[in-house]
Amino acid sequence: MSSSTRSKQSKAGSASKAAIGLHTGSKPEHKASTASGGDYRDVVVKTDENQETTLRSLAADGPIVVFLVPKANTPGCNRQYESYTRHYDRFVALGVRCYVLSKDKPEALARWRAKYQSRVPGLSDPAQTLIAKLKARKAPANTIRSHFIFAEKTAEKLAEAIPVSPDKSCEMALKSLEELGIAKKA
Numbered sequence: 001m002s003s004s005t006r007s008k009q010s011k012a013g014s015a016s017k018a019a020i021g022l023h024t025g026s027k028p029e030h031k032a033s034t035a036s037g038g039d040y041r042d043v044v045v046k047t048d049e050n051q052e053t054t055l056r057s058l059a060a061d062g063p064i065v066v067f068l069v070p071k072a073n074t075p076g077c078n079r080q081y082e083s084y085t086r087h088y089d090r091f092v093a094l095g096v097r098c099y100v101l102s103k104d105k106p107e108a109l110a111r112w113r114a115k116y117q118s119r120v121p122g123l124s125d126p127a128q129t130l131i132a133k134l135k136a137r138k139a140p141a142n143t144i145r146s147h148f149i150f151a152e153k154t155a156e157k158l159a160e161a162i163p164v165s166p167d168k169s170c171e172m173a174l175k176s177l178e179e180l181g182i183a184k185k186a
Contacts, residue, residue: 048122080166
């Protein structure tokens, strides 16, 4: 485990550490997160329907998962998007909504969503303002494939995976929801 992961763990409360159950045996790791580096929750982005929104407003009705992709309609991003699309009902059953965030324009995200007939809405951040505040921007203008879980109402970060495999992101997010106690027990 890296010293930065240990540092973030020590800042998180013991209850948070126990609830998240850090994955120390595999890379990338989910880790406890705190809102640092500015308030990301009120950064305005556009939906794939060209409406302005913020993470705080998206989380008003329940927890959310936001997964980040470098560019819509590319091979790895397609696999990641398809996975969240295929498992969308599992998230909904938990009271969780999913969103994909990229620097693509709303129109490109809308075409991508239509192509896959997906219920997973797109969030557009062409200036990468939110992406940078989430520490998922790679210079000069790339996005690190990742995902975040945000709390209901506050949009506080509960867990994150940076970087993450496009083939493992969805299952890792579902597992983290379970570890956080958001998942319903069977």
